[in-house]
Amino acid sequence: FNMSGGCKQVAYAFHPHVLYVLCSLLTAAHGLSDEQREFQKVAFDFAANEMAPHMAEWDEKEMFPIETMRKAAQLGFGGIYVQPDVGGSGLSRLDTSVIFEALSTGCVSTTAYISIHNMCAWMIDTFGNTEQREKFCPDLCSMEKFASYCLTEPGSGSDAASLLTTAQLKGDHYILNGSKAFISGGGDTDVYVVMCRTGGKGPKGISCLVVEKETPGLSFGKKEKKVGWNSQPTRAVIFEDCAVPVTNRLGEEGQGFGIAMKGLNGGRINIASCSLGAAHACVQLARDHLLVRKQFGETLSNNQFLQFKLAEMATKLVASRLLVREAATALQESRSDAVSLCSMAKLFVTDECFNICNQALQMHGGYGYLKDYAVQQFVRDIRVHQILEGTNEVMRMIISRNLLTES
Secondary structure, three states: OOEEOOOEEOOOOOOOOHHHHHHHHOOOOOOOOHHHHHHHHHHHHHHHHHHHHHHHHHHHHOOOOHHHHHHHHHOOOOOOOOOHHHOOOOOOHHHHHHHHHHHHOOOHHHHHHHHHHHHHHHHHHHHOOHHHHHHHHHHHHOOOOOEEEEOOEOOEOOOHHHOOOEEEEEOOEEEEEEEEEEEEOOOOOOEEEEEEEOOOOOHHHEEEEEEEOOOOOEEEOOOOOOOOOOOOOEEEEEEEEEEEEHHHEEOOOOOHHHHHHHHHHHHHHHHHHHHHHHHHHHHHHHHHHHHHOEEOOEEHHHOHHHHHHHHHHHHHHHHHHHHHHHHHHHHHOOOOOHHHHHHHHHHHHHHHHHHHHHHHHHHOHHHHHOOOOHHHHHHHHHHHHHOOOOOHHHHHHHHHHHHHHOO
């Protein structure tokens, strides 16, 4: 991190290897294979060179950095856990977590969108037939086309099984009517993985359709003004007699809710990993600030209270990382505790990492509240992680239900 004007950080100008080197100090590379360390280094370098220098501008101007993401796709980050025969990298969930953590040190908002895009590509790869996989996955993996996940509706957020968007079968098409809310990439993306009701009430009446952008009857609401996540657009996605070919249905009718939830298990690990990257960057920013900022005749690094706070932040970061990696391994191995661990990781890590970033801002004092300093953007960008991919209150419900129903 470059410094100028005494203690003022040039917050978005990182040397290419700084974050990777500092990462070792907090054991981000410990326990990884040589191959995983290489993935991690490539991702840290990309974050430092291609993302961090533009992070503030993307936020301020609300730019969707398409070309930067396509550069990331050239490194294999467009379909990280998609199978190689359709253009994916074929990596594990643990590999994916390592990559998203590293990328998020450069820009949380952009990395979070990339994680959603990866989830959509994986859903098509996993639940699609050969024709669907070959039609959609190559362009998604290269990020020639971008994807959005459409589950939430204006009246169904945490209660996703109550969604009202309908898909009525007429001949060889489904006619969609309804709307989706808070859709990342909405309006700027090309492929929409949509959960809709083809049957009766409840989860068993839900199916999954892939809707292409130019489909007649598909439209979008206004671009939302958000606290953070400003490098990705968020809009309502609206269906008005939108005719989607039956050939675009993933799986069978009634399997959509299961497909959505399986996607979200991985999505929860992904978003927790993005929180890890933000927290890691903020620990480093806080440490560097304490080493140069002087009050009462000495640097803040000599204040024992702040020393202890920094130690707690680093400890919580490492504990969070270990939980995410355990959950990622459980999901990869299809273990019986995978759903609970994914929920635990999402709950614990997004809460703790937000607290780490918020404490880092506090350590910066008034400087932390200035947009010249990266710490405030990390705080804004990861606050929403406690809400999306299932709120942290819903995570508590999932964890407790699994505990109470264990035999």
